[in-house]
Amino acid sequence: MGNELTTEDQNAWNLWSETRDADAGNVLIKKYMPLVSFHVQRISVGLPRSVSKEELNSLGLMGLYDALKKFDPKRDLKFDTYASFRIRGSIIDGLRKEDWLSRGTREKSKKIEAAIEKLEQQKMRNITIEEVASELDLTPEEVYTTMNEHFFANVLSIDEQLNDQEEKEGSTYAIRDDKTAIPEEKIVKDELIKEMVEMIEQLNEKEQLVISLFYKEELTLTEIGQVMNLSTSRISQIHSKAIYRLRQSLEKII
Numbered sequence: 001m002g003n004e005l006t007t008e009d010q011n012a013w014n015l016w017s018e019t020r021d022a023d024a025g026n027v028l029i030k031k032y033m034p035l036v037s038f039h040v041q042r043i044s045v046g047l048p049r050s051v052s053k054e055e056l057n058s059l060g061l062m063g064l065y066d067a068l069k070k071f072d073p074k075r076d077l078k079f080d081t082y083a084s085f086r087i088r089g090s091i092i093d094g095l096r097k098e099d100w101l102s103r104g105t106r107e108k109s110k111k112i113e114a115a116i117e118k119l120e121q122q123k124m125r126n127i128t129i130e131e132v133a134s135e136l137d138l139t140p141e142e143v144y145t146t147m148n149e150h151f152f153a154n155v156l157s158i159d160e161q162l163n164d165q166e167e168k169e170g171s172t173y174a175i176r177d178d179k180t181a182i183p184e185e186k187i188v189k190d191e192l193i194k195e196m197v198e199m200i201e202q203l204n205e206k207e208q209l210v211i212s213l214f215y216k217e218e219l220t221l222t223e224i225g226q227v228m229n230l231s232t233s234r235i236s237q238i239h240s241k242a243i244y245r246l247r248q249s250l251e252k253i254i
Contacts, residue, residue, distance in 0.1 A: 009027070009028070011024075012024040013028065017073055025065075025068060028068055029061075032064055032068075032079070032080075032083060033061075033064070035087060036057060036061055036063075036064055037060075038218075039084065039087050039088050039091060040053055040056040040057055040060050040091065041221065042220070043092070043095075045221065045236065045240075051095070055094075056094075059090050059094035060087045060090060060091050062090050062094075063086040063087035063088070063089060063090025064083055064086065064087055066086050066090065067079070067085075068083075070086075108138075109147060111136060112143055112146060112147060115132050115135045115136050116132055119131055119132065119135060129144065129244065141237070144237070144240040144241060144244055147244055196246075199246055200246070202245075203242050206228070206238055207242035208242075209228065210224055210235060210239050211242050214239060221235045221236055221239065
């Protein structure tokens with residue numbers, strides 16, 4: 001995502017910063033809309049199909065506009081970086097407020113987790129997605145999709161609890177230095193990183209490549225498909241399978 005400023009862009013920034021000129025704001029919105037599309041694409045992975053990308057785009061656009069209003073060009077910070085936090089935060093907050101994970105999906109995820117526990121106890125080993133699907137008379141794709149949706153819901157829930165806790169702690173006026181790592185926290189973090197590296201190394205070559213391109217290089221699924229000469233839907237399947245396997249492994253060590 002290039003952030004080169006044309007003369008028109010710079011003029012728009014000057015006008016917007018000084019007078020909040022509406023036309024200048026529209027120019028900047030148009031320039032940075034690819035940022036919204038980028039984060040919508042990343043967040044929509046694993047979400048139910050009932051959540052429309054138009055809705056996510058609207059939430060992202062609100063975040064972009066909020067970033068334009070609050071950004072201080074005098075600070076030593078790139079707008080792309082600042083706006084990304086605002087856009088992603090706006091989308092996540094919007095998802096939190098909606099009960100987008102249907103009751104049917106919640107019930108299905110409980111059945112899947114029960115089946116995994118049952119089969120692992122019976123076979124005394126890690127269970128394949130195909131075995132879970134067969135046990136519940138589902139397709140492997142249904143199992144992948146359900147577990148990814150449930151995993152994302154849990155991430156939102158945990159994130160919300162942490163935010164609530166931070167707000168409560170904030171009421172006591174205690175200031176935490178987030179830049180200073182507590183020794184115990186650093187040890188735990190280092191151990192988790194080591195475990196995650198080992199888990200990723202256990203994925204097959206295609207899964208490792210998709211994970212690397214998506215999370216490290218920050219390519220979209222479509223761009224990864226072009227790199228690997230595969231369809232976007234196939235890349236999505238590989239990504240879902242990799243995340244599912246990582247999730248299973250991670251739950252065993254936490």
